[in-house]
Amino acid sequence: MITDPSALNAGGLRSQWLAGYQPQLRISEIGKLAAIGDGIAWIEGLPSAAMDQILRFENGSEALVFHLGSKRIGAILLGQEEGLAAGAAAHLTGRRLDIGVGDGFLGRVVDPLGNPLDGGPQPKFTRRRALEVPSPPITARDFVRRPLLSGSKMVDTMIPIGKGQRQLIIGDAGTGKSSLAMDTIIAQKGRDVLCVYVLISQKRSAVVATIETLRQAGVLDISCVVVAEATTTPGLKFLAPFAGCALAEEWMWGGRDVLVVYDDLTTHARAYRELSLLLRRPPGREAYPGDIFYLHARLLERSTCLASRYGSGSMTALPIVETEQGEIAAYIPTNLISITDGQIYLDPALYARGFLPAIDITRSVSRIGGKAQLPAIKAEAGRMKLDFLQFLELEVFTRFGSRLEAGVDAKIQRGRLLRELLKQERLAPLSPEQHLAWLVAYNEGAFDALAGEAVQGRLARLLHQAAAGGPGLAAGRDAWRDAVAGWLQEACDEPPA
Incomplete structure (x- = not known):
């Protein structure tokens, strides 16, 4: 039955509408x-x-x-x-509030409502998804078994991340949290993992720099960037991570692997506090509303690994939280630590000393990722991690200037060598084969006689050889030991640059 008279002509269609019209009580709220x-x-x-x-x-x-x-x-x-x-x-x-979802958002920059911010047309989508939905039930979830490679030496070897895990990145301002998340996104190139980067209350210059970095690295076409700038309203800042999560969920339920970065949830919590105070809600601790824990819990609980009967998709979350003067026990950081499956702590003291990425291994942990770590890397990294932890304990004694036993001094020298090997430049993620190559070389003592720049030079040549080809991750340790020995011999035979 036609019910809209404005859409009808003055002729027969209008009479048709009048013939079908039925008088009745119509109530609407205004x-x-x-x-x-x-x-x-x-x-x-x-x-x-x-x-x-x-x-x-x-x-x-x-x-x-x-x-x-x-x-x-x-x-x-x-x-x-x-x-x-x-x-x-x-x-x-x-x-209810929803957003368009689908592959049309790949390579695009949008606001929390799905509107384009990159000057392009409206992203094409086939369906819409609500921003807030219940997290997947326990019966739909599976164990975390597959690794999500970050390309970072310290993360992939000592604090591994699995697909479907929620790993917190925590540290003071300016310690490289966003850089670590960016490197992880770049490492997904060619690995069939889609990415969503949510920027909350960031300056426009930082937003532009992030987008340009992703474009130059060649990963913008597998990513979607959701932006709520610092100048926007607190309501849109509050909605930004939920919009990014909705976009990622569409791909997860479609059987695909997704990485979503929330940069950062400290500013998100502040936006929610501002919003709550404007709405005259009762303030609680540090003026945050009483449901601030539930706010982030219901967001991060949506990240999981789905069971095979639901498509085996996964959503891995890397929330970022900022601390002040290294206070890891502050209100919002402790909330997020209790929600997530581990944390990567970046220490400002290590950053000031030039140890990059400035990850403090003693305060970082992955409660799940070790179960998803590649077996070959896990076997080699176990020996290396033990050496590094022993070195961190023994290094304290060198501050007193006392004479050390020969065995202790050897461990300290080997630990300093390992710290030099763990340094890594930004935007230079490593492949699993490269990780395995330098781990085998270190465990076999191939770098023991080197120091300073000689270590980095030999390591760079080794990684170049490993990237060109190797025995494969399924090969035994003997095959990798022989391959690494051959590569190092070639590096020694090369004339110095």
């Missing part, structure tokens, strides 16, 4: 915009409004219901058209 400011709208009326429901104002602006009061409801402005002012009529739409 609210009134009472106040607006700081990205928040207060609406009177609309007694049937529900949480997370979208409202539409008479000028086309939309808002998301976020607070239900006895006399007013508070809403987050999603889009503010010109002319929106107090007194405007508001209507319920019956819709």
Whole structure:
């Protein structure tokens, strides 16, 4: 039956509509915009409004219901058209907030509502997905068994990450947290892993630099960047990680592997605190609302590895959190540590000494990734990690200037060599074969007689040889030992540059 008379001609169609018209009582709620400011709208009326429901104002602006009061409801402005002012009529739409999803978002930069920010057309999508949905049930989850390679020597050998894991990156400002996450995304090139990078309350210069780095590394076409700039409203900053998670979930439920980076959840928590205070919610510890833990728990719990009957897809989360003066026991960091499956701690003291990436292995842990580590790397890394931990304990004695036993001094020298080997430049992720090559060379003592720049030179040539080809990860240790010995001999025979 045709119900819209405005779409009909003045002839027979109008008479057809009149013939089918049935008089009946029609009731609709109309609210009134009472106040607006700081990205928040207060609406009177609309007694049937529900949480997370979208409202539409008479000028086309939309808002998301976020607070239900006895006399007013508070809403987050999603889009503010010109002319929106107090007194405007508001209507319920019956819709919940969702975002377009699909492969059309690969290579694109969008805002939390899915609108393009890169100057291109609207991304093509076949369906839409709600920003907030329940996390997968326990019956749909599987054990973490497959490694997600980061390309970092320290991470892949001592703090491994598995597909479906939630690994926190934590440290002070300026210690390289975003760089480590960027390297991990670059390491996914050619590994059939899609990436979502969520930038929350970042400066435009930082956003542009991030996008350009991904483009130059050749991984922007397998990535989607969700941006909520520092100048945007707290409501859009709050929605940004949920939008990125919705995009990643679509690929995960489609049987694909996804890596999502939340950079960072400290600013996300501050945006949520600002939003809650604007909505006059009761403040709690450090003025954060009482549900701040639930906010991040319901976000990160959506990252998992699905069982085979659900497609075996996975979503690996790398949330980033910032500490102040190394205070790892602060409110938001401890919340996230308790939610995630491990953390990578970047120490400002190591960063100041030039040890990059500045990962403090004594405060970092992966509670799951070791079960997904490649067997060949796991076997070699076990010996190396023990040497490094012993060295960190023994190095304390060198500060007193006392004479050490020969065995202790040898361990310290070997530990210093290992620390030199673990240094790594930005944007230079290694393959598993390269990891295995330098691990075998170290465990066989191939670098013991070298020091300083000679170590880095020999290591660079070894990694170049390993990248060109090797026995393969399935080969035995003897095959790798022979291959590494041959590569090192070739490096020794080369004339110095």
